[in-house]
Amino acid sequence: MKKDNKKVIYWLLTGCFLIFIMVVVGGITRLTHSGLSISNYKLISGTLPPMNEAEWHEAFDLYKQYPEYKKLNNHFNLQDFKDIYFWEWLHRFIGRMIGLVFIIPFLYFLITKQLTKPTIKKSIILLCMGAFQGFMGWYMVKSGLVDNPDVSHYRLAAHLITAFITFAYTFWVTLDLILPNKKKVNIGFRNLIRWGLAVLIIQIIYGAFVAGLDAGFIHNHWPMMSEGKFMHETVYIEQTPFYKNLIEGKSGVQFVHRILAYVVVIFIFIIWRKSKTINLTIIQAKAINYLLLIVGLQFILGVFTILLNVPVWLGVAHQVGAFFLLSAMTFTLHRFTK
Numbered sequence: 001m002k003k004d005n006k007k008v009i010y011w012l013l014t015g016c017f018l019i020f021i022m023v024v025v026g027g028i029t030r031l032t033h034s035g036l037s038i039s040n041y042k043l044i045s046g047t048l049p050p051m052n053e054a055e056w057h058e059a060f061d062l063y064k065q066y067p068e069y070k071k072l073n074n075h076f077n078l079q080d081f082k083d084i085y086f087w088e089w090l091h092r093f094i095g096r097m098i099g100l101v102f103i104i105p106f107l108y109f110l111i112t113k114q115l116t117k118p119t120i121k122k123s124i125i126l127l128c129m130g131a132f133q134g135f136m137g138w139y140m141v142k143s144g145l146v147d148n149p150d151v152s153h154y155r156l157a158a159h160l161i162t163a164f165i166t167f168a169y170t171f172w173v174t175l176d177l178i179l180p181n182k183k184k185v186n187i188g189f190r191n192l193i194r195w196g197l198a199v200l201i202i203q204i205i206y207g208a209f210v211a212g213l214d215a216g217f218i219h220n221h222w223p224m225m226s227e228g229k230f231m232h233e234t235v236y237i238e239q240t241p242f243y244k245n246l247i248e249g250k251s252g253v254q255f256v257h258r259i260l261a262y263v264v265v266i267f268i269f270i271i272w273r274k275s276k277t278i279n280l281t282i283i284q285a286k287a288i289n290y291l292l293l294i295v296g297l298q299f300i301l302g303v304f305t306i307l308l309n310v311p312v313w314l315g316v317a318h319q320v321g322a323f324f325l326l327s328a329m330t331f332t333l334h335r336f337t338k
Contacts, residue, residue, distance in 0.1 A: 003116045011105045012174040015126075018098045019167040020323060022091070026163070027319040029091045030211055031312045034084035035151060036068045036144045038092070047096060049089045059085065068149035095134055102130055122173045129166045136162050153212025153248075160208040161201065164323070168330045175334045182338055186278055189271075190336045196267040197329050203260040204322050210257050215250040216310040222303050231255060261302055268295045271332075287332040294328045297321060 029035050038046070039062050050056040060081045063069050069076065106123050109115045115123065140155035210216050219225040225232040236242060238249035245252030272292045275285070298321035305318045 003114055003119075005114060008109060008114060008119065009174060009177050011101075011109070012170055012177070015098065015102055015170050016167060016174065018094065018101060019163060019170065022094045022098060023160075023163055023167070023323055024316060024320060025087065025091045025094055026160070027316040028312065029087040030156070031310070031315045032084060032087055034087035035091075035141060036066065036149065037063060037081065037084040037088045038141075039063055039066050039145060041138050041141075043096075047093065049085065056082065066145050066149075067147060068144065071149045092137075095137065099130060099134070102127055119173070119177070122169075122176075126166070126170055126173065129162070129169065133159070133162045133166055151212065153209050153253075156212035157205045157208035160211075161205050164201075164204055164326055167323070168326055171327060171330050172334060175331065179334070183281075185336060185338045189274060189278060190333070192271055192274060193329070193333045193336055196264075196271055197333055199260070199267055200264055200326060200329055203257070203264050204326065206253065206257040206260055207319070207322060209247070209253045211315075213248075213250050213253055215254040215257075216306060216315070218250055219254055220306055220309050222306055225251070225255065225258070261299055265295055265299055268292055281335075284332075284335045287328070287335050291325075291328045291332050294321070294325050298325050 038059075040046070050059050056078060060078055063081060073080070106127065110120065136155070136159040140151050140159045143152040143155050144150050219232055221227060224230055225235075232251050232255070234251035235249070235255045236245055236252070238251055239245045246256055247253065268291055272288055275288045280288075298318070301314070301318045301321045305314045308314055
């Protein structure tokens with residue numbers, strides 16, 4: 001049987017799709033403030049939600065013991081709790097499904113010798129990344145169960161960027177199998193794309209900071225942060241020392257996210273312009289054109305997310321836009337890498 005065959009490619013693409021769904025549901029979970037509704041972690045028995053009224057009351061009583069209920073949601077009734085419980089349960093359920101979708105076919109392909117040695121090594125890395133992602137999810141939730149009824153924005157960012165990078169690597173491994181032919185590489189141009197990818201990853205991290213600090217709900221103007229001010233004064237006086245404004249202050253984090261948005265757009269525009277000076281294959285040219293189109297759409301989504309004070313649907317759309325932008329950047333880099 002041929003190794004690294006179509007079944008292996010479909011398996012990896014299914015993993016990519018499930019990670020995408022996981023990110024979408026994770027965004028809804030965050031924006032609906034549902035992430036702390038399940039206060040414990042049971043790998044097997046937690047797969048199913050409460051199945052009767054007694055189990056629902058038991059889950060609700062457990063929720064009442066933690067800061068989010070005591071400080072924010074003590075007006076909740078059982079139905080309110082069920083509403084937020086659903087999104088967190090679904091998020092965790094999809095995570096379990098991703099684990100099974102990766103592990104079971106991997107063992108099957110391994111036993112039936114349908115994987116080459118390089119793909120086996122890459123698949124093991126993927127499994128480790130997936131396991132780490134699950135750990136980061138629970139590590140993030142734990143930060144909101146102590147005193148402050150909200151998760152650490154640092155842990156949220158780590159959880160989100162791990163998911164994005166796991167997807168990007170899964171996509172990269174898939175592309176290695178779909179498009180295995182080696183090609184000549186323009187090292188300078190490839191490195192330019194690498195720098196663009198690095199800036200994009202930093203921007204995604206800052207997007208998670210904005211989400212974790214609820215920083216999108218302030219300064220809902222554009223292009224100015226407030227009327228007549230490109231930089232609001234709270235950007236540099238909210239926290240001390242100054243550098244904390246840029247990583248912990250709501251205004252500072254939003255300001256950095258705004259500036260990085262321009263930087264990402266400029267970087268991708270430079271990549272597009274530079275590509276006009278070199279010989280491209282049809283697929284390389286299409287990759288760069290799609291990259292330019294997606295970054296434009298993502299920028300517009302970001303602007304309207306701020307202007308409309310982060311409605312759930314638009315916040316999720318903006319996160320999905322970041323996902324597609326990372327996909328386009330990963331695909332572009334792959335097409336310019338040997």
